Amino acid sequence: MATPGYIRPNRPRDKDPLGPLEDGQTAIIIGGGPAGSSCAITLKMMGRQLGRDINVIIYEGRKFDDDCIKRVGVLAPPLTQTLEEIIGVPFPCQEVERKVVGYYLHSGDAKIRLHMAGKLSFVGHNVAIDRYLLSKAKELGVRVIPGRIESIKFHPDCVTVESSLKGAKGLKGDVLVGAFGLDAETAYLMENVTPYKSPRAMFSVVTRIPADPEYMKKYEDYLHVFLPTTLEDIEFGVVTPKLTHFFVNVAGPAVTRDSLERFLSLPEVRETLPANISEESDVIVSRPLPIPLEPAQNSFGDRYVTVGDTSGLLRAYKGNGINSACLTGHKAAEVMLRVGISLHALREYHNSFSHIVRDLPYGRAVRQMTVFAEKYGMMPEALRAAAKDRALLDVLIDFLSGTKTYREIVSDAGITKLSVKFLKGLTIST
Numbered sequence: 001m002a003t004p005g006y007i008r009p010n011r012p013r014d015k016d017p018l019g020p021l022e023d024g025q026t027a028i029i030i031g032g033g034p035a036g037s038s039c040a041i042t043l044k045m046m047g048r049q050l051g052r053d054i055n056v057i058i059y060e061g062r063k064f065d066d067d068c069i070k071r072v073g074v075l076a077p078p079l080t081q082t083l084e085e086i087i088g089v090p091f092p093c094q095e096v097e098r099k100v101v102g103y104y105l106h107s108g109d110a111k112i113r114l115h116m117a118g119k120l121s122f123v124g125h126n127v128a129i130d131r132y133l134l135s136k137a138k139e140l141g142v143r144v145i146p147g148r149i150e151s152i153k154f155h156p157d158c159v160t161v162e163s164s165l166k167g168a169k170g171l172k173g174d175v176l177v178g179a180f181g182l183d184a185e186t187a188y189l190m191e192n193v194t195p196y197k198s199p200r201a202m203f204s205v206v207t208r209i210p211a212d213p214e215y216m217k218k219y220e221d222y223l224h225v226f227l228p229t230t231l232e233d234i235e236f237g238v239v240t241p242k243l244t245h246f247f248v249n250v251a252g253p254a255v256t257r258d259s260l261e262r263f264l265s266l267p268e269v270r271e272t273l274p275a276n277i278s279e280e281s282d283v284i285v286s287r288p289l290p291i292p293l294e295p296a297q298n299s300f301g302d303r304y305v306t307v308g309d310t311s312g313l314l315r316a317y318k319g320n321g322i323n324s325a326c327l328t329g330h331k332a333a334e335v336m337l338r339v340g341i342s343l344h345a346l347r348e349y350h351n352s353f354s355h356i357v358r359d360l361p362y363g364r365a366v367r368q369m370t371v372f373a374e375k376y377g378m379m380p381e382a383l384r385a386a387a388k389d390r391a392l393l394d395v396l397i398d399f400l401s402g403t404k405t406y407r408e409i410v411s412d413a414g415i416t417k418l419s420v421k422f423l424k425g426l427t428i429s430t
C-alpha cells in the first residue's frame, strides 16, 4: 500500500532525475550528530573532487551545551581510522580526557580484567565529537540551520521541509537525509511521508557523578562493565572514569531512574566509585535514551536515505555507535554522488552494510544467552572459568572490543569447543 504523502517521482525519458547528485543540487540533512555531519562533509569533499559543488543544509534542533547528556563519550577503535582515513578529518585529540586500556567485567562477586592489547579507546566530553564534526562541516561551506524540522513533503521533482524557526522560509532540496537518531517525533514525521519504519530500541539511563580530580588522577584507565545477576531490568551497566567525574549508565528494554538507583547501590558497583557519591548535589540524570537494536525498515527510497541510528545499521549491542554513524553517513554520501538518489541506486549503500544485517541473529543469540546466564546466576562462574582459560578470555575481549562480527567470533573460536570449556569451568568451580 502506498504511504500517504509519498509520491514516486516522474522520470523524464532523456535524463534520470534520480541519478548521481549534480553540481548545484541540494541535500537537506535532518540532524547534526556524527552521522549527519559525516554525510555533509563527504558530500562537500568528495563532491569537489568530482568537480561538483553540492549545496548541503543541516538542520540541528539542539544546543550541544555542557549539561546535555547524549551519550557516554567513549571513542572506541576504529574511530581514529574512520575519521582520518575515510571521512578525511583529523581525530580530535584535543577532546580526549582519558585513554582506556581495557575493561573490568563484573558479575555478582566475580570480576576479571580484560586488557585490550594496544586497542585503545578514548574518553571525551559526551557531545564534543558532535560539536567538532559540525564545525568541520561548516568550514567546508555546509549551511547549519539551528532549528527542528517540523514538516516534510515529497513532490515529484523535489522534497521540501519547514522548521520551527520563527519567520524561516521552507526549503527545497533534491534529496533528504534522515540523520535524526531515534528522535520519536521526527521518526513519526518521516513515517508519515515515506515507507520508513524506525528501528526497535532498548534504553539507557545515564548519570554524571562528580569526583575529586585527585581521586580521578589515581583511578585506573579501565571501564567497568557489570552484568548484574540480581536486577532483572538491567542487561548491563557501565562505569566510565573521566577527568572530574564518572559517567554511569545502565541499559535494558525498560530501564528507569529507579533501575539506576538500584544499580548504584550494588556492592560491586559501590566499590568502583568514591565513598561519598550520594552527598553530591550536582548529579545529573538523563531521561531514558534509546539505542537501536536492529535495522530500520525501508530505510532508503527515492529521494531519501537514513544514516546512523536512524538507519539502525550498526553492530548490535557493541556500543560503537559513533563509528557506525560516521561510516553510514559517509557511505550514503558516496552513493548519492556516484550512483544516485533512487531506491535502486541507494540499495548499493544498504548492501555495503549487509555484514551487519547478517550478524543480527548471532548478536541476538549472544544477547539472549547473556541475559539467561545473568538471570540464572551462571555469569559469575562463567567469568571465573574465563579467568583460567586464554581462549575464553580472548572471546570475551572480542565481544567487548567490537572489532569482529559475532559470527566471526563464534566461528573463529569454535562454538562446540567453547561450550565444552565453559561447562568444564562451571563443573570445576562448583
Ligand SMILES: Cc1cc2nc3c(=O)[nH]c(=O)nc-3n(C[C@H](O)[C@H](O)[C@H](O)COP(=O)(O)OP(=O)(O)OC[C@H]3O[C@@H](n4cnc5c(N)ncnc54)[C@H](O)[C@@H]3O)c2cc1C
Pocket (backbone or CB within 6 Å): 030, 031, 032, 033, 034, 035, 036, 059, 060, 061, 062, 070, 071, 072, 073, 074, 075, 076, 147, 148, 149, 150, 179, 180, 181, 182, 183, 186, 204, 205, 206, 249, 289, 290, 291, 307, 308, 309, 310, 319, 320, 321, 322, 323, 325
Ligand atoms: C546512553 C548512551 C550512551 C552512549 N554512549 C556511546 C559511547 O560512549 N560511544 C559511542 O560510540 N556511542 C555511544 N552511544 C551511541 C551513540 O550515541 C549513537 O550511536 C550516535 O550518537 C548516533 O549518531 P547519529 O548521528 O546517528 O544520531 P544522534 O547522535 O542521535 O544525532 C541526531 C541529531 O538529530 C537531531 N534531530 C533530531 N530530530 C531533529 C529535527 N526534527 N530537526 C533537527 N534536528 C533533529 C538531534 O538533536 C540530534 O543532535 C550511546 C548511546 C546512548 C543512548
